[in-house]
Amino acid sequence: MSHNFIVRSQEALTNEQLQSALAKAGGGFVARRQSAIDQVPDFEQMRDQAQAVRQKSLANLDIYLAYFEQQVEAAGGKVHWARSPEDLRRIVIGICQQAGARTIAKGKSMVGEEAHLNAALEAAGMIPWETDLGEYILQLAQEPPSHIVAPALHKTKAEIEALFRNAHQLGERDLQEVKAIVDEARDVIRERFLTADVGITGANMLIAETGTAVLVTNEGNGDLSSCLPKTHIITTTFDRVVPTWEDASKIIRVLARSATGQPITSYTSFFSGPKGENDHDGPEAFHVVLLDNHRSEILASDYREMLHCIRCGACMNHCPVYQAVGGHAYDSVYPGPMGAVLSPLLRGYPQDYELPNASSFCGRCESVCPVRIPLPGLMRKLREQERQVAPPPRVNRTLLSSFAWLASKPALYRRLTSAGSWLLHKLGRGKGRLHKVPLARGWSQQRELPLPQGASFQSQWEQHLKDKAKKSSPQGGGRG
Ligand code: SF4
Structure with a gap:
């Protein structure tokens, strides 16, 4: 498949199934977010508080990370530092091998996608089973996610029904209703929680004061992936850390409202180390693997604000470009406006410089971002950087300077x-x-x-x- 955004966008625009799925999903997110924020009197103040938490966290990252590690180890867990996706894969596979793992229950993890973890686990002889419904559908379809909150947003009901019929081989049954599809997925996935040797989840935040990882989901699969297997591995990035529970609550308040239009997600889970002596359940081993993958460089650069992102997806739900072409056109785990900034910074592929240009600069992304990331400003900076590396063709420069000349002569x-x-x-x-x-x-x-x-x-x-x-x-x- 092409890595070129323009080519992929053209394919997306002529893909009728994709266009129908995008049309159905797009407006729902926007309306639900609006209704959720209309119900609180002070959403703008909540945004200010969340932004302040992210600024404070990144300004003192070294202190909070050291404290987080200390607290996790005091509770009997272990923190691992992965400089690159290769490091992350090696560390996770090592833990799984040590646990004698054959099967793995996986909750949704953007970092797992970023590091292509499933392929590496399979190559090491293990079977990773996705347990988030959207991720499970994509595992069957062998496709990457197209949205950070709703990974299978690009799939229609008919496509999912066909995937289930092919994969589950359960004979004749009625899968017309969404409920029937969800019930079937629940039955299949439940069995996998019970037999998995290791559970791998992501984390939305890491609370330094108690060494706690926070995970928000709407399916509860994160809880089951973490509690039932004997080993729980959390894969996330080091910039997710916040100092205190009070700070975490300020992020949670804006996260679900911006993402799915809920005051709070159905499950907000807190993982603080392995099972204790008096606990009835929980893992015997607890590992947190923190990926860098160029984020240290972003932290020290003019793009630091991009690390404030709390992965709510609101920017892509409101972006006219994302809504027209969907997530796969970006060829990255991180699509939409946030991906248009983050992907070039993380990967630096030459073709990634097309992504900051995939914006009309309408400014909706910045206006809805719960932590006020100036996305158009960051994209503009990337465009300027690109101009230095690869100046635009002479014809473009001539057109622009002609326009500048004309614009300075009002009568003409x-x-x-x-x-x-x-x-x-x-x-x-x-x-x-x-x-x-x-x-x-x-x-x-x-x-x-x-x-x-x-x-x-x-x-x-x-x-x-x-x-x-x-x-x-x-x-x-x-x-x-
Ligand atoms: S950039 Fe802002 S709106 Fe977009 S996903 Fe991140 S926090 Fe949400």
Whole structure:
């Protein structure tokens, strides 16, 4: 498959199943988030508090991480440091081999995806079973996730039904209703929790004061993956640390509201070490593997704010580009606006420089981000960086400098734009839109160009100033 965003986007735009899945899912997230934040009087203040927690955490990361490690070890667990995805795979496989693992119950873990952990476990002779419903569907389909909260968002019900019929071989049954599909997945996956030797989960946060990992889910599979197997491994990144439980609660308040429009997710789980003497259940061994993978460099760079991300997915739910092409076009575990910044920083592939350009800069991502990450600003910085490495073609530079020259001559600009507007209306033959745009056929393959309606901005602005001057003059519209 192509690694080129433009090629992948074009494929996505002509994929009818994907377009139908995106159309069904997109608006739901936006409406639910809006309704959840309408129910609290102070969501903006909650955002400020969450942002302050992330700033404070990253400013003193070394202290909080050292404390976190100390607390985990005091509780009988072990913290491992993985500089690269290879390190993470080696550490996790080593723990699994030590536990004599054959099967592994896996909860959703972005880091597991980032490090391609499943393939490595399989190559080492183990069977990793995904237990999050979305991830399980994708494991059957052998596809990567397309959304950080709803990984199988791109799949239609009919596709999932076909996957289940093929994989489960349970004979004739009715899988028309979503409930029937979910019930079948529950039956199949439950068995795997009971037989797994190791459970691997991610973590949304790490609380330094008690060495606790926090995991938010809506399916409860994280609890079962962590409690039933004898060994629990948490894979996450070191930047997830927050100082205290109070700080964690400030993140939790904005996380679920921004992600799924819930005040809180169905399960918010806290893991603090292995089973204690008086505990009825829990793992006998507890490991936390913290991945760096260039995050130390991001921390020390102008892009540090990207590490504030709490992985809610709101930016992609509100992004017109993501909503049009879906997550696979980004060819990364991290799609949408957050991925457009994070992927080039983590991977630095030459083709990743297309990602910060996949934005209209409408600013919706920044306006909904619960921790106020200036995503368009960070994308702009990446674009500037790209210009230094690979200057745009001469023709683009000539066009831009011609535009700059024209924009500095208001009278000429006005005359040319009104002539252009007249010409476009002639070409549109009164239909109000153009199906094919001269010199931009590629652009108009997937969309129509709405033609300018009414007076231009400049003439409206002139009129507005005239009206204003009239009202404020002594002979104007006011009463004498
Ligand atoms: S960048 Fe902001 S909106 Fe996007 S996933 Fe991260 S926290 Fe959520």
